[in-house]
Amino acid sequence: MWLRRRKHQNPYPTELILNSLVDIALCLVIGFMIAMPLFFETGIFVSAPGVAKAAPDDPNVSDIKASVFLSNDGRILLNDVEVTPERLTELLPKLIERSPSRRVVISTGDQVDYARTMRVLDLAKQNGAADLALLRNRSAQ
Amino acid sequence: MKPPPNLEILPIAAIGLTLVLIMMVISPLVVSQNSTPVNLPRTHASERKIESSINITYTEDGRLLLDDVLLASLSELGDSIVGKMKKDPYMMIVVRADTTVMTWQVLDILSTVRRAGGLRIVAGTKKFREG
Numbered sequence: 001m002w003l004r005r006r007k008h009q010n011p012y013p014t015e016l017i018l019n020s021l022v023d024i025a026l027c028l029v030i031g032f033m034i035a036m037p038l039f040f041e042t043g044i045f046v047s048a049p050g051v052a053k054a055a056p057d058d059p060n061v062s063d064i065k066a067s068v069f070l071s072n073d074g075r076i077l078l079n080d081v082e083v084t085p086e087r088l089t090e091l092l093p094k095l096i097e098r099s100p101s102r103r104v105v106i107s108t109g110d111q112v113d114y115a116r117t118m119r120v121l122d123l124a125k126q127n128g129a130a131d132l133a134l135l136r137n138r139s140a141q
Numbered sequence: 142m143k144p145p146p147n148l149e150i151l152p153i154a155a156i157g158l159t160l161v162l163i164m165m166v167i168s169p170l171v172v173s174q175n176s177t178p179v180n181l182p183r184t185h186a187s188e189r190k191i192e193s194s195i196n197i198t199y200t201e202d203g204r205l206l207l208d209d210v211l212l213a214s215l216s217e218l219g220d221s222i223v224g225k226m227k228k229d230p231y232m233m234i235v236v237r238a239d240t241t242v243m244t245w246q247v248l249d250i251l252s253t254v255r256r257a258g259g260l261r262i263v264a265g266t267k268k269f270r271e272g
Contacts, residue, residue, distance in 0.1 A: 018150045018151060018154050019150065021154055021158075022150055022153055022154045022157060025154060025157030025158050025160075025161055026153075026157050028157075028161045029157055029160045029161055029164070032160075032161065032164040032165075032168070036164065036168065040267075040268065041181060041235075041237070041265055041266070041267055042184070042187030042188070042265075042266050042267065042268050043187065043188070043235055043263035043264055043265045043266050044184065044186060044187065044188060044263065044264050044266060045188060045261065045262065045263050045264075046251070046262055046263070046264050047262075070244075108244040108245070110243070110245050111243065112243065112244045112245075113240065113241060113242065113243060113244065114182065114238050114239070114240055114241070114242050114243065114244050114246075114247050115182050115240035115241070116244075117244040117247075118182035118184060118240070118264065118266065119182075119184075121184070121264065122182075122184035122185055122186050122266075125184070125186035125188070126185050126186045134244075134247075134248055134251060135248075136245060136248050136252075
């Protein structure tokens with residue numbers, strides 16, 4: 001009979017389609033993973049000038065010093081010997097490696113910008129310096 | 142005829158959404174501590190952990206801020222740090238200085254912090270991104 005009720009059929013599939021949801025979620029995760037390092041601020045522990053000045057050299061302990069001075073005219077002195085930035089990159093890790101205290105003392109002239117100081121600080125830290133001491137000027141050494 | 146393979150997408154979706162939620166919760170906490178924009182030096186090395194800290198900001202134009210509050214002088218900074226150190230002497234102090242400032246200016250801040258009793262001082266940096 002034409003008036004007979006047709007069997008009800010759900011036109012939509014009963015399974016939840018998660019493909020698009022997964023796509024969006026994974027895209028968000030990737031986006032966050034790329035963007036997060038840009039938001040994060042990190043840092044390097046430093047010894048304040050007071051600490052560096054206050055620490056006397058112990059005559060009983062033989063330690064190899066790693067003392068870097070950045071002059072106003074762009075020169076770099078490593079333990080009072082002028083070196084090029086490339087040579088500093090070579091020598092500083094060797095000095096740190098041989099130093100029991102792994103201390104690096106960085107002093108600068110009065111016209112040296114912070115970015116330049118931080119580059120040396122970063123280099124020292126990358127090469128395993130345990131204590132980074134910043135000095136106001138060379139006379140403090 | 143073989144039935145189509147049944148791919149279990151639900152666990153992947155759950156993990157993905159959980160990660161998104163975690164990141165959405167963490168990111169404001171990270172960003173909100175440093176609302177004063179400063180061009181921080183980029184470094185490869187980093188050792189700071191996420192923990193509560195005192196943020197000292199020194200901007201390119203010479204403004205000195207302590208936790209985003211403008212300070213008039215270094216002595217005011219020292220007094221404020223002394224007060225905060227009484228609560229927790231081992232609190233981390235992050236000095237966020239602009240790359241263009243002079244090193245001696247940052248050293249003045251470090252000296253002041255040290256004299257005020259700061260023990261754990263961190264030079265604020267941003268992680269260097271290759272390429």
